[in-house]
Amino acid sequence: MGDLFQPWHLAILAIIVIVLFGGKKLPELGKGLGEGLRGFKEGMKGVTDEMNNKPAETTHAVTPKPEESVK
Template identity: 45%
Template sequence: MFIPCMIGYGQLLIIVFVVILLFGGAKIPELMRGMGRGVREFKDAMNTDYSSENKKPNPAEAPGDKPADK
């Protein structure tokens, strides 16, 4: 039973060759730039503090405490 757990140099060269054939040499920098932006946005989202959004409302400002106007 063969379990492919490592990519060798031969397989890596074939993958790079296929990517260059599919996207062309001019598209590779644009593709990598877009991938970098996506990774950066993901990291920024992971580091964002959402505690202010999940903050419970102040009991003095709760909407149920105000008397209804008649």
Template identity: 50%
Template sequence: MLRNGLEPWHLMILAIVVIVLFGSKKLPDTARALGKSMRILKSEAKAMKETDVQAPRTDPPA
């Protein structure tokens, strides 16, 4: 089916489609918002891991 997956020319076509759809003026704002969302997601995931480590689960008495 798909042996090579994503090749460089696929990325070029995808980039062209994104530029045509969103326009070159909105791309920096979109990239900035995506980066901010990724930072928030990473910090929340890290906080969840730290909370899990600090408060180990205990089984309630039967």
């Protein structure tokens, strides 16, 4: 199996996309795709920041309530 994305493959793919969606919809699709990728990138940045800023091994001590004696 040769290179997957050669120039002819990309040209044929571009022609198919233009035929399917038309010239007027392409800018809207590009904008939506760009916003989606930007949101994904910001979300991943937030996850990696949380992982890097996480304190090492935080434990929480839980003290039980004292039991009441029944008379």
